[in-house]
Amino acid sequence: MPIKLPEDLPAYDVLTREGVMVMSEERAMRQDIRPLRFGLLNLMPKKVQTENQFARLLGATPLQIELSLIRMSEHQTKNTAAEHMEAFYRPFAEVADSGEKFDGLIITGAPIEHLPFEEVTYWDELTQVFDWTQSHVQSTFGVCWGGMAMIHHFHDVPKHMLDAKAFGAVRHVNLAPASPYLRGFSDDMVIPVSRWTEIHRDEVEAAGLPILIDSPETGPCLVEDPCHRALYIFNHLEYDSGTLKEEYDRDVAEGKPINVPANYYPGDDPSKKPQNRWRSHAHLLYGNWINEIYQSTPFDLNDIGR
Numbered sequence: 023m024p025i026k027l028p029e030d031l032p033a034y035d036v037l038t039r040e041g042v043m044v045m046s047e048e049r050a051m052r053q054d055i056r057p058l059r060f061g062l063l064n065l066m067p068k069k070v071q072t073e074n075q076f077a078r079l080l081g082a083t084p085l086q087i088e089l090s091l092i093r094m095s096e097h098q099t100k101n102t103a104a105e106h107m108e109a110f111y112r113p114f115a116e117v118a119d120s121g122e123k124f125d126g127l128i129i130t131g132a133p134i135e136h137l138p139f140e141e142v143t144y145w146d147e148l149t150q151v152f153d154w155t156q157s158h159v160q161s162t163f164g165v166c167w168g169g170m171a172m173i174h175h176f177h178d179v180p181k182h183m184l185d186a187k188a189f190g191a192v193r194h195v196n197l198a199p200a201s202p203y204l205r206g207f208s209d210d211m212v213i214p215v216s217r218w219t220e221i222h223r224d225e226v227e228a229a230g231l232p233i234l235i236d237s238p239e240t241g242p243c244l245v246e247d248p249c250h251r252a253l254y255i256f257n258h259l260e261y262d263s264g265t266l267k268e269e270y271d272r273d274v275a276e277g278k279p280i281n282v283p284a285n286y287y288p289g290d291d292p293s294k295k296p297q298n299r300w301r302s303h304a305h306l307l308y309g310n311w312i313n314e315i316y317q318s319t320p321f322d323l324n325d326i327g328r
Contacts, residue, residue, distance in 0.1 A: 033077045057086040058125040065132035067101035075260040079308040094144040123326040125319045127159045131166030135219045157327035160319040162252045169254030177229040181219040188215045188240045190284030198234040203310045212299040214261040259304035
């Protein structure tokens with residue numbers, strides 16, 4: 023089954039060309055089923071790229087999914103055309119006022135790691151989002167900074183600055199092979215990492231949260247929060263093959279100190295084409311998450327959170 027997107031959203035054409043099943047509003051209306059409703063709270067500066075990445079993963083499952091794009095109410099993006107934001111995004115305040123509910127919500131990262139959480143201009147509203155999920159969302163997926171912000175809000179787990187950027191395709195270990203979220207996962211895997219902060223293993227364990235995927239090199243990657251019906255991933259399985267390359271090339275062009283992303287280019291040679299060795303695990307993780315939502319979410323959306 024396809025993912026339902028507006029026909030004029032850039033992701034519609036991108037995913038169609040890739041062979042991902044997408045569906046227009048008109049076609050979806052002819053199907054006598056309830057689609058799963060997912061929201062994407064997009065905090066990344068490159069909105070369209072992030073939309074494509076997550077829509078690709080959500081659209082690869084055998085269920086019909088309706089994706090809604092959400093933004094912070096007062097924060098104005100500088101990297102995406104205002105026309106795009108006006109056409110496809112709704113402010114969170116409008117979503118909250120409507121009373122609508124979602125089967126799943128993804129909260130992305132944001133390039134503001136250097137700031138204490140409380141100094142982020144939209145922090146107060148973001149904490150309202152976190153609390154709102156408990157009554158209006160069946161399951162929430164916090165990604166990178168979004169996951170760090172959620173685990174900090176709900177469990178007071180802090181983030182810690184790194185001396186050097188954790189950057190590359192890093193090998194990780196499957197700590198919970200019996201978890202339904204890791205169904206089909208290998209014992210170890212490669213996952214893109216791109217961050218200046220980290221979450222400490224002992225502080226996650228002290229909060230009583232199970233670590234599902236871990237790395238000896240970069241620490242916890244995937245954490246489950248059953249009490250808040252949430253998953254937190256601190257790395258980027260959703261990344262395209264060339265995303266780390268784009269970040270590296272950008273920093274080199276701007277003269278910023280940056281290491282070649284480790285274990286990413288063949289022979290660590292940035293003149294060679296990078297290899298994608300995480301795509302299958304990305305589809306597995308998001309497919310397993312969606313399946314768990316499908317198995318647990320009520321048929322009547324109004325019953326979510328009761």
